[in-house]
Amino acid sequence: MPRALVFDAYGTLFDVHSVQTRCEALWPGKGAQLSRLWRAKQLEYTWQRSLMRRYAPFSQVTVDALLFSGEFLALKIEKKEKQALLDEYRRLALYPDVSETFKRLSGCKLAILTNGSPDMIEPLVAQSGLRFDAVLSVDALQVFKPAPEVYQLAVDTLQTPREEIGFVSSNCWDALGAKSFGFAVYWINRAQAPVDRMGFQPDRIVKSLDEILP
Amino acid sequence: MPRALVFDAYGTLFDVHSVQTRCEALWPGKGAQLSRLWRAKQLEYTWQRSLMRRYAPFSQVTVDALLFSGEFLALKIEKKEKQALLDEYRRLALYPDVSETFKRLSGCKLAILTNGSPDMIEPLVAQSGLRFDAVLSVDALQVFKPAPEVYQLAVDTLQTPREEIGFVSSNCWDALGAKSFGFAVYWINRAQAPVDRMGFQPDRIVKSLDEILP
Numbered sequence: 391m392p393r394a395l396v397f398d399a400y401g402t403l404f405d406v407h408s409v410q411t412r413c414e415a416l417w418p419g420k421g422a423q424l425s426r427l428w429r430a431k432q433l434e435y436t437w438q439r440s441l442m443r444r445y446a447p448f449s450q451v452t453v454d455a456l457l458f459s460g461e462f463l464a465l466k467i468e469k470k471e472k473q474a475l476l477d478e479y480r481r482l483a484l485y486p487d488v489s490e491t492f493k494r495l496s497g498c499k500l501a502i503l504t505n506g507s508p509d510m511i512e513p514l515v516a517q518s519g520l521r522f523d524a525v526l527s528v529d530a531l532q533v534f535k536p537a538p539e540v541y542q543l544a545v546d547t548l549q550t551p552r553e554e555i556g557f558v559s560s561n562c563w564d565a566l567g568a569k570s571f572g573f574a575v576y577w578i579n580r581a582q583a584p585v586d587r588m589g590f591q592p593d594r595i596v597k598s599l600d601e602i603l604p
Numbered sequence: 605m606p607r608a609l610v611f612d613a614y615g616t617l618f619d620v621h622s623v624q625t626r627c628e629a630l631w632p633g634k635g636a637q638l639s640r641l642w643r644a645k646q647l648e649y650t651w652q653r654s655l656m657r658r659y660a661p662f663s664q665v666t667v668d669a670l671l672f673s674g675e676f677l678a679l680k681i682e683k684k685e686k687q688a689l690l691d692e693y694r695r696l697a698l699y700p701d702v703s704e705t706f707k708r709l710s711g712c713k714l715a716i717l718t719n720g721s722p723d724m725i726e727p728l729v730a731q732s733g734l735r736f737d738a739v740l741s742v743d744a745l746q747v748f749k750p751a752p753e754v755y756q757l758a759v760d761t762l763q764t765p766r767e768e769i770g771f772v773s774s775n776c777w778d779a780l781g782a783k784s785f786g787f788a789v790y791w792i793n794r795a796q797a798p799v800d801r802m803g804f805q806p807d808r809i810v811k812s813l814d815e816i817l818p
Contacts, residue, residue, distance in 0.1 A: 430644070431800075433648075434647075434648075434651075434777070435800075435801075435802070437648075437651035437652065437655060438651065438750055438777050438780075438781070438800075438802070439802065440655055441651060441654055441655065441747075441748075441749075441750050441751045441781070442750050442751075442752065442780070442781050442784045442802075443752065444784055444802065444803075446803070454801035454802070454803075455801070457801055458798055458800060458801045461798040462797065462798055533655075534655075535655075536652055536655050536656050537655045537656075538656065538657065563648070563652050566652075566656070567652070567655070567656050570656045570658055571656075583676065584672055584675040584676055586645075586649075586652075586672060587649075587668035587669070587671055587672045588649070588652070588653065588656075588658065588668070589658075589660070589668075
């Protein structure tokens with residue numbers, strides 16, 4: 391086992407499916423389309439803002455992406471619907487394999503490294519019941535993943551060399567960003583998608599979190 | 605009129621529709637899905653690689669995105685199909701409004717500023733019949749749009765202050781990157797999409813290229 395394990399949050403530990411369910415409940419027949427576009431725009435905005443050097447907190451980017459997506463799909467998103475969807479983000483459930491895996495992890499430091507701003511990630515971690523040595527947000531650096539300085543934040547905080555840190559993400563581009571930086575990387579390929587083509591690969595590709603246990 | 609006009613290439617001057625047509629001819633019923641995913645991945649890879657500081661030329665990124673998309677959609681993309689699609693990129697047609705607009709542009713410098721690597725953009729411009737004072741590729745800087753240093757390249761090459769340069773793109777994120785940098789920006793909203801939500805707007809939103817004429 392590595393000396394420290396660093397986890398992505400959304401989609402990796404926390405299941406964002408309930409957001410999709412809420413979208414579908416609000417706009418029957420359009421929920422899947424809305425949540426797909428919302429997620430795609432949310433990520434696009436993080437990358438574009440990082441490159442433009444126009445950082446805004448993930449909570450802001452998430453609202454911007456939602457409102458764009460609503461306008462694109464001609465769905466009327468009023469204050470009430472917006473709040474209901476953002477509230478979901480603050481009480482996401484853990485994936486079923488997370489709690490059991492964490493019970494069996496011992497002897498290594500545990501951290502979260504997330505795009506999520508403190509106003510989003512802190513209430514979420516607090517209600518999860520999980521314990522971490524550090525909950526790190528890119529907000530401290532004003533740039534989003536996969537910029538290398540984001541991954542460096544975990545090295546600096548955990549006081550552990552990068553090659554002794556295992557990084558776990560279900561987002562292939564995040565796993566590859568961490569690999570590019572120099573972590574030992576597990577990609578949780580929950581959706582059974584192809585590996586992104588960047589000229590290098592995650593160290594291990596697993597289907598669920600418990601497969602990272604030794 | 606501004607002292608110089610700088611144009612994005614793909615989707616702005618050059619119509620990428622023929623690539624979609626070729627996709628559909630090769631894989632009937634799947635062409636639209638393939639070309640949509642291909643384009644989305646092509647852009648994602650440019651942003652992710654820029655943030656990871658793992659630049660690769662746009663020609664390489666374009667192939668990577670195509671092969672990922674083929675694998676994702678379970679389409680068999682052999683050397684022959686790959687070559688046919690890349691060849692299309694080197695002989696794209698101009699949008700119908702381009703040649704006439706260019707004839708009526710006088711008294712200002714004209715340039716292209718593109719993500720396209722020289723191996724892609726140079727044959728394309730050569731066969732277009734258009735004349736430019738400069739054809740600038742991000743390849744010189746090893747980072748993609750919308751990083752501000754890309755737009756600075758036009759300022760340095762054209763020896764014109766940024767506020768006297770008009771920038772024209774049909775990609776909203778590119779228009780906003782140029783606006784963030786300080787150009788006077790025209791967004792050609794060919795698809796009648798909503799404006800991306802970055803907290804600022806293009807200076808002018810037009811439906812076709814001829815609307816930029818005074």
